[in-house]
Amino acid sequence: MADAQTTFFTVERQDAPFRPVDERIKDFASVHRMLSNETLRQQASRCLDCGVPFCHMYACPLGNRIPDYSEAVTQDHWKEALDILHSTNNFPEFTGRICPGLCEASCTLAVNFSANTCQNIEMTIVEHGWKEGWILPEIANYRTGKKVAIIGSGPTGLAAAQQLVRQGHEVIVFERSKRIGGLLHYGIPNFKLEKSVLDRRLGQMRQEGILFETDVEVGRDLSARYLLQKFDAILIASGSPSARNIHVPGRTLDGIHYALDFLSQQADLLEGDTFNNEKTIDPKGKHVVIIGGGDTGSDCAGTAIRRGCASVTQIELLPQPPIERQVSNPWPQWPRILRTSSSHQEGVKRLWGIETKEFIGHDGHVKEILCKKISYENGKPVPIDTSEFIIKADLVLLCLGFIPDTSLSLFKDFNLSFNESGYIHIDEQYKSSVDKVFAAGDVVIGPSLVVHAIKHGRLCAQSVHSYLSI
């Protein structure tokens, strides 16, 4: 191959453009526009096909073969690119949209030039595949007769389910919510992941033979004993159980909600569900304060803006991250730098180093938050005594992450053991302390990225398969 490539420094990196802010905040459709396949091809040709591809070897939890699919795209072999992509990733259309792009951060070109647009290439490949009708159910031509129950239909459960059904096992996924997808459905706003994208993939999975049982909570609606009796293996992928709370005066006031409650309600609303006024969390015309500077916070902000809030303020306990990499955080590590999401661009006030002291209410409803500034010395927080101030807050959304909870009836019913951090204890083969029972995903590692979830699902499925093949 005469691969004398120069495009990595002759062609500029080009990201998929956002729709204009004033246009996109009027709806919940995707914020991104797609690049043309031709542009994408040129972008893909920037990939250096490194001897040691850090993107593939180091960064991507799934080990996506970025150089390989980039080359296939460069050569206009989209089908081959799709096969390569699917060989490591069941759901590239999800990760292509919502992954933070670990691969791009560790791209060799990121050192002196600008990284290859690995993620956008990924998404375009798979969308092209859907468009061309190349993504068909892959129905196993052999039935093992073994039954597997998967608890939880988040990315871990889905990936595991698809891997196992393709190996000829009978797979039933139990989901306690009304809809399939876990956080893919309830946690990620539509403007980042349109639900049609999820449904399209679920359609393929159903045709492959996966049965989904919704509104079933194992440990309550179904007993562990029943599952252990009826199934040859059980995989618990029930995700992160509990949102972290904040314990300050005024917490019990109305108008203070967990982020996920807000986001999942939005997801259901968009599906056409209705809620009575009491239950509806409506940001319209309100001053919204988001506590927690992470991605969930940003998702809440984007959602609130689309619902017509008066203002959004996002506050974070930690100091503002640097604009550029620090020496202590060298390439190829994930850069701990200030990131600005599409939602942030839509009008969010961001405050750093802020401690929440008290919610101040009126009529039992939150109206203001008392905050205090914090400075950091040698990484340790030092409150600045004289810095108290007040933020207007009609609606407060708590985005403080998740904590383990060993008391769930699901866990108790199976009588599982836990590790020191309070997550389900598993061995290298994803086996829990109980025979036949496997666990994977956030439920064993705590809240994490979708790519990690998919990776867990795939690896655990492999273990389950080996277990069933003995």
Place this chain on the structure above:
Amino acid sequence: MQEKQASNEVNNYLNQYEQLVQNGRYGLYRQEFEHDSCGVGFVAHLDGRPRYETIANGLHVLQRMQHRGAIGGDKETGDGSGVMVQIPIEFFCNRVSHIPLSDVASYAIGMFFLPKSDNLREQCISIVEKTCNEQGFSVLGWRKVPVDEEVLGAFARSTEPAIMQAFITWNENEDQHLQQKLYVLRRTIEKTVAAADYALDQFYICSLSNTVIVYKGMLTQDQVSRYFIDLNDELFKSSFCIVHSRFSTNTLPQWKLAQPFRFMAHNGEINTLKANIHRQKNREGFMTSRVLGKDLEKVIPVIDESGSDSSMFDNVLELFVTAGRSIPHVMTMMIPEAYSPEIQMSADKRAFYEYHSPIMEPWDGPAAVVFTDGRYLGATLDRNGLRPARYTITRDGLIVLASETGVLDVPESNIISKGRLYPGKMFLVDLQQHCIIPDNVIKAKLSRQYPYRRWIKDSRIELRGLFNPSQVPAIDHQELLEKHILFGYTDEDLKVILTPMASQGQEAIGSMGNDTGLAVLSDKSHLLFSYFKQIFAQVTNPPIDPLREQLMMSLESFIENASNPLDIDERQYRSLKLYHPILSSRDMVRIRTNPHEDLHPADIDITFDPEDGKDALERAMRRICIEVETLASQGHSMMILTDTHAKRGRAPIPSLLAVSGVHQYMMERNMRSNIGIIAETGEVREVFHFALLVAYGCDAICPYIAFSTIRQLSEEGKLGTLSAETAADNYVNAIKKGLLKTFSRMGISTLHSYFDIRSFEALGLGNPLIEQYFKGTVSRIGGIGFKELTWEIMQRYNQAYPAHRQMPKLRQAGGFYRYRRDGVPHYWSFQAISLLQQATKTEDYAIFKNFTSHMDGSYRTIGEIRGFLDFKETVAIPIEEVEPIETIMRRFASAAMSIGSISKEAHETVAIAMNRIGAKSNSGEGGEDPKRSSPLDNGDSMRSRIKQIASGRFGVTTEYVMSADELQIKMAQGAKPGEGGQLPGNKVTDYIASIRHTVPGVTLISPPPHHDIYSIEDLAQLIYDLKQVNSEAQISVKLVSEPGVGTIASGVVKAKADKILISGQNGGTGAAPLTAIRHVGLPWELGLAETQQSLFINNLRQQVIVQVDGHLKTGRDLAIATLLGAEEYCFGTSLLITLGCMMVRKCHLNMCPFGVATQHPDLRSHFHGKADYIVTFLRFLATEFREYMARLGFRTVEEMVGRSDMLKSTVPTDSIKGRTITLDALIDFPRRHDRKLMHAQKINPTLPTSEFDKRLQAFLTEEFWKFPYPVSLEFPIANTDRTVGGSLSGRIIKQFGSKGLADNTIQVTLHGSAGQSFGAFLAPGLFLRLIGEANDYLGKAMSGGRIAVVQAPETRFRSDRNIICGNVVLYGATAGEVFINGMAGERFAVRNSGAMAVVEGVGDHGCEYMTGGIVAVLGQTGKNFAAGMSGGIAYVYDPSELFDTRCNLDTVELEGVWDIDDQTRLKQLIELHAKYTKSKIAMAILEDWEAKYPQFVKVVPIEYKKVLERMKQNEYRDEETLSVTEEVYHG
């Protein structure tokens, strides 16, 4: 007293040697690795009258070639010298009184080496006498040959045999076939003695003949006549005298290996030896002889395998001569000239060669052979002309032929002709007819002796002549995928291996080295091919150049038949002729359906049922062998071993196992020649696979899956617009080129001689497997057997056919060339790179420790030998007692990386860093900016203390040599042993071009061999040259680890190198073919251990510094290397990584995104490396090494060197394959030893200035060196005066800088024959005018000045017929002028990059690889003129208008001299020539200029012309230069 002590030392050494070396083995050392090479010649009188003068002259010639021999570890024992003469009847008649001898030749004389012990000697004598009696001979008596043993060196004396002559007569009626009977007698005696119970290794018969006698021994050249008293007797008369002096890699006492042998003496090396031995054994299976009759049995086996390559050649020569062919005939068979279609020769002669090619494979390699059968006395040269042979004939019939000219002083006026042997040609004297027979007459006579042409026409069977083909059906996509998985194809195989071959017709190139583990130490499944590591040519024999000298090479082969080679009739040619060994699927159909009566094909299924029990594979192999035997006995002649039946339920047997197994099985039954073996296999895809199959006895190969894959790639549009057929053609071409390249790495020119060569180390194949299936293959660490092999096959099988009838979807990614998860693991992983960069940037030793523990751990998990060695427990010492890191770091050097392959910034940073810590940086091949010799303002220095001398000699000027503390001669490079180098045109910027003395934008090629090193004595000569010029620099020789490298190292020490670098196969590269990166060479552990062991047993270790490189990264690496024998260390890749390299592996594309390995200005601006990073890395490394030293209880590195007893092997017990190896040989440690002899003693690099240059310099006063004034001198000169002017030139440059002196300041006129390297490294201002003649390497690396070689006025023949100087003139010259009033030899002005020359005729390969300068040839040119010429201009006088047939037009254009500038330039040149040499030819041309100049042809390289034009228009821009890989694709 002192003497006694010395002899004790010797005895100790010998005892120890004997204890150590048993059955020719010690540790990794094997006696079979030994090499030798030499000087050779003869003196004769045409009248055939015996004279003592001839003997005296012969001995004189011998002494004059003293510098071509070598001396051993005791500094006084020669490697062997001797003479062969006619039996001096008169001498024996008069001087032997106790035996009645007549004065006519009525007896034969046996010259015996006998045991010293009386008892044993008596035994031998009685065997001799008894055998004589049994065979119809009788021993008249014995004579003890008078010798003076005081002359001998200590080693020689301690092993000196009793030398005795037996006088043997025969019954009158036995006169007929006397020669044959004596041959049979000698073989019988030899076999009887060998069969005797007691050790009789001292027994040897030098000669047993009624015509000739050999006197030889472990002597230096001048010891011969002093030792053998007979040779001083005036009655000792002969009409000829063949002489030989030997240069061997070993110093072990081997009297019998001295030459001449019974029929010949040889200078050079037989590269194809192993194949020749195998073939000879094979021939013996079906040989009969009308002449020898039943006695043939008595002489078989013909080859004495304890002999040297030359002695084996002699064995086979003797057989064929005795069996009835004339000696010129046999020589022509064994060393045929090239006869590729491009070469013009008569149809009869071509037929002669073609006819003999199925009978005798070429004994290929550099060779000048002198031979005689008593009547004919002759000499012949190999097809490549890699050894010199010059002759002189006088009016009174004296003939002198030798490796050099000027070895005998003959009055010039008495000479009627002088000449040299041309490649592949023969020189023959008939002592009975008293005439010299020219080559064309010999060959014409030989080729018309029988109707060869008719026989060939009638008997030839060719594939194209067979039946009509039918189409091959396309293969189903899914089935192909399954087959891919079954045969271990990865995505990379498709992408990196097949696609480039199919689209470009060329094997892909890559960069950086191989940093993956060994197949046997990996827990993954590997193809059997991956275990084999190719052996390659270095030092003792040169690799050859398959691109530029392709017309010497051939892929032709014959599927053999078993007709008797000793007979001459048409049946012998009756075999299938193939133009190359790759068969298409169509060819397979042709073969299967052919109607030819001699070709009966049969299919043999080489798959097996995996369910068939544990030993299914082994049983299948037995089944296959028996099947082949049965079919063969039923008359089938073409065995098609096919794995097309592989499918679910049938697993394929590795094709190499099947082929080699069948081949060996049939060989053992003497049935191999009845059949041809064709492998039809899906497994084979890359060049190396084909090469291996051929090397293990496969006649032809059909890679059907590779073809199907290419078809699919084409159909999928992955080959652009190429059709499947064109793509397949390209693929076949790529394999063909690759095969030639593979052979050439071994120094072999033809497939015929590569067949069955088995020159590989099977790293990790167990002995049972080797013995039964791969006999003759080196395997020194043991390894896997059938069980593990089956496991590997089943891994692939189970992936291809998973349980439950599932269908696999994808191939494995591979990951060999580009790291992939689940693929082949690499040492330079992302962790390793990140940790090392972090550690050095933040100067954090803790992170560095993380790096080293990660790396050390990976050796074990990935599979490197040192991962399985560990330190023995011992008493540690406090770290304070260990020498400081500062002294340790002085032992560090950077690996050779040229400024060209890496950027200026990176190159300078490395140099600064190394200088800061007192270590040495290496310039690499490609010169160095002289400005860098001056220190920088901040005290840093960018001077590379090591300057490399590689085959391209780029930038090797006198100034360059003078600016070095160490001069490194690169014989091979770890990433691409046996390859040259190349710098793509777009890396040749203005700056690079200026230091390389070339033109910007033109691709630069370094040839595979050094054109002045075809043999070990040539290396000695180059070392001598360099030491003359810069007497203070250490001379280092870079070798690459391979089996036998230790033996080569011994030779290199004897060539007087001060340092040896043993490079591991893993070394990096800017660009190399992928096969070379992966499959050639061995890890440094093996090479280093073998070198230490070999040097030690040869008593040479203390004379040389041993340095090691090839992925040294941790303190533990250094500790292990030191214990295995290294005392200095080089670092390459790791340094680049600290400077920012991320192993992107884009060096060859000039696209390094970190500015390290690129010349692109935009990319270079992104270089962020700092010298501090390297300094930190090396400090850390030394610190960690020091910790290991303390732990092991060593205070100094010196006391640690070679202490392999501190190591233990920790072979894994849990790894399925790894547990089968054993590393004991690697750490074998002599129980009795002297510590002083295990590491380098003080190395004193100075070698005295040559006497000649001393004399020269004596005339230059102190005053002169301050204020030079013109000096004119005159001297006589002889061939022993070598490198004349070298030392003086060095001094001039040192004193006056690169500009030297004003033109003609020192004029020296010399009379006589100059030795080698006349005027080498000549400095400006020196004018050497030689009246007489010169030997090889005139004007080597000339950097200015002027040389004129003028025919002596007494000479009475035409100058354009006079060979006045030798081969390889002006190699690597950068400036200066040369005028040669006569003809020069081969490779005139090779790699000239600036000198100007006028010559009156040149041999083959003139102006090869030239990159600059001007050459005018006023006379004849040989073949292949201007091959690879990329710069400079040549003007060739061509009145016959035939020049275009002799010119290699690949890279050049021919034009007339129509341009006025050209005319002026040419005329000036010729005028200068006339001025300096008074050349009659020049004057004749000038006199008639208007008529003559149109008869000149101008040779100008196409690229160069374009560049010149661009430069003229001042429009040169970087992006206009040629594409990166153009050279590779079109080369």
